[in-house]
Amino acid sequence: MIITDTHTHLYSEQFDEDRSEMINRAIKNGVDRFFIPAIDSTYTNAMLDLKNDFPRHVYLMTGLHPTHVKPENWQNELKHVEDLLSKHKYFAIGETGIDLYWDESTLDIQIKAFEYQINLAKEHKLPIVIHCRKAFDEIFQVLHKNQDDDLFGIFHCFTGTFEQAKDAIDLNMKLGIGGVVTFKNGKIDQFLEEIDLKHIVLETDSPYLAPVPYRGKRNESVYILNVLEKVSQIYGKSTEEIAEITTENSKKIFGI
Template structure:
């Protein structure tokens, strides 16, 4: 993998996570050795902001930060959290507003405020002319409902960890979204591998979502960015093209979204 002419881009990885506290530098080296050299880092909430900045300071040429409020962190204090997000944007540049969206797997009772937070952050992305990175869990209809109200030429981004149907994929693409494909594509019951080849590769970006959702054969274990090579390999089988071609096209796609 490391002999690739084109390096891979992990468009979604929580490298600042406590899961990497013991071996972060070694984990990063494994990723570099596997041919991954660009890492886009989604935010969760204010509790992780300093850890994100520290990671960026350690790897300034490779780590690109997003800022946003994750839907599972949308609680009673969400206004304070959104104020924190807005304050960070006033202080410095980011490459996306994310990860944002709706998650009804953990808590359906917060749907109302999740929608408010999602919509407000989409508007923030438009203000700064940035992409959004969407988190969607058990919430396709609710996500699409909000996107419909914000649909415009300046709405674009990535549908992170896409696990929907072919029809939902088409709907996501209609909002100028690319599909973030990660470890789920290697799962026996992942389902997206059954139709992905009907989605042109120009709409796909690669991601790990590490430390979550490790691809087979590491399913259930801690995920890390070096495993992106396994996602790339699976996509080369699905699309029947070389791994180099997958790396080249998906990295170009990531540049289209993030502008770098």
Template sequence: MIITDTHTHLYSESFDEDRDVMIQRAIDANVERFFIPAIDSTYVDRMYDLEKSFPDRVHLMMGLHPTHVQENYKSELQFIENQFQQRDFIAVGEIGIDLYWDKSTLQIQQEAFRYQIQLAKKYKLPIVIHCREAFDEVFEILEEEKGDDLFGIFHCFTGTLDHAKKAISYNLKLGIGGVVTFKNGKIDKFLAEVPLKHIVLETDAPYLAPTPFRGKRNESSYIINVVEKLAEIYNMSLAEIAEITTQNSKDIFGI
């Protein structure tokens, strides 16, 4: 059984004291593929160091996280473009719109989102979308950019069934993580209506730890709790959930 964590910040400072041990715990739990989203230029060296340590398991994205779209966003976007010119990445991410923390940056978040979607199309790569309290704003841009060259993952999906169907219509898989295990997470109530071919697994570690670890530091080994919940929802075995969602990740990332 091979489990794929399509979204985990293994380079986070939260893991500085036990990173290698924590990653080995995940590998021992059959999590063998780790896809690493970018935040901004300040974390890139950490990402590259992580890749050097686990070259066969760690796959890097490049992008500017919406909460890090600030006054210097144009220089950050130029940095990202430069990275793509120098080496290969697996996706453009994580990108999108976040109106939970700061609504005043909406316009430049939209500009950065569009720019990075265009970058993904240029390099024929998937996008990995971060959306928080911004479904309408994200869908507005996806509607503008839709086409065969737009595809990817709607990371940390927490919307309604209608949101899920709309995301899927834009060639996006739904990234399902710890929220599906929450009592008030809501998505577990309708997820069975979404065919499993549209689902990929993620942790978003160190954030959003699943039950029974909610509120604590999340790590990639905890993805097994997400697998167990999906096995319950879809009435399948753990191995079937792992196999199908790993294949879905291969369909998106090409690896």
């Protein structure tokens, strides 16, 4: 059984003390593929080091996280993203999107950075990986504006409604399902079975959003087994079948 974690920040400082042990723990439990989203240029070297250390298991993205879109340097950061695409192999642009939880004042430049990265993804025929927090309306407005056959990707950490899930799917997005599906107040478990499995991928977003029973603690990729078990219960299918389907879905998105 091969399990794919489509979104995990393995280079995070929270893993500095035990990174190799944590990753090997996941690999030993069947988590064989790790897709690594970017935040900003300050993490580039750590991401490249991670790829060098685990070349068979780690697949990198490049992008500018919306919470790191700052007035003083966002254009330079996007130039860095573009430069990296000419130097290394990347499998997605992300994570990108809009976050209005931390700072609403940067909405205008967040939208500009999001659209820039969408166009970059289209140019390089890559998927986008979307971060959305308190910004569903704004995200969908941008996606509908830029919708065409070259726009596709993953709606990371999807926490929206059933109607928003259908809208995301219509926009050629897979839904990234992580620890929130195990929360009592997560809500997505109430309608997830109505979504065809072909639209689902699994993720952890480690070190964030640890699933039950680890909620509130540091998340790590091996905890995707708890997400897998919950999704298996929701769909009434074996964990092996869920792992196989969601890994195949990830291959269609990332091309590997």
